[in-house]
Amino acid sequence: MPFVELDTNLPTGRVPAGLEKRLCAATAAILKKPEDVSVGRGARREERVTVTVRSGLAMVVNGSNEPCAQMLVSSIGVVGTAEENRGHSARFFEFLTKELDLGQDRIIIRFFPLEPWQIGKKGTVMTFL
Numbered sequence: 001m002p003f004v005e006l007d008t009n010l011p012t013g014r015v016p017a018g019l020e021k022r023l024c025a026a027t028a029a030i031l032k033k034p035e036d037v038s039v040g041r042g043a044r045r046e047e048r049v050t051v052t053v054r055s056g057l058a059m060v061v062n063g064s065n066e067p068c069a070q071m072l073v074s075s076i077g078v079v080g081t082a083e084e085n086r087g088h089s090a091r092f093f094e095f096l097t098k099e100l101d102l103g104q105d106r107i108i109i110r111f112f113p114l115e116p117w118q119i120g121k122k123g124t125v126m127t128f129l
Contacts, residue, residue: 001119001126002031002075004051008100009059010067016099023095024051030091031078061106069100074112076119076126085111 004027008015016022027049061068071092079085089109096107116126 001121002027002033002049002073002078003114004049004074005072006051006053006069006096007057007059007071008053008055008067008069009057009065010055010069010100012055014067015053015055019099020051020053022099023053024049026092026095027051027073030088030095031073031075033075033078061108066106067100067102068106068108069096069102070108070110071096072110072112074114076114076116079111080113 004023006019006023033048059065059068059070061070073079073088073092079088088111092109093104093107096102096109097104100107119126121129
């Protein structure tokens with residue numbers, strides 16, 4: 001159950017329309033998360049992904065407030081090693097540089113592994129679902 005938070009100082013009008021949906025689908029593909037059995041067979045991978053996009057923020061990356069973005073990717077079981085995250089990072093950077101028209105030096109990605117007991121859903125935590 002990945003969670004993605006993308007923050008940028010790009011004005012809302014410069015953020016491509018529908019970015020959150022494309023980022024959702026890209027995240028599901030990049031992290032290769034299994035389909036959610038609770039929503040039935042044939043469910044799309046992105047039905048498990050939660051994406052938030054915040055634009056127009058006051059931000060500084062590498063000492064500069066030129067256009068930039070910061071993304072936090074947190075998930076259970078797929079962002080816990082350097083080897084995993086190197087591959088994820090390459091694919092996310094490819095997506096973000098194209099979508100946001102930013103150079104790689106203007107984007108930061110943080111990976112945060114989660115445990116099932118840290119996510120609440122349906123009145124309980126993922127450990128018990």
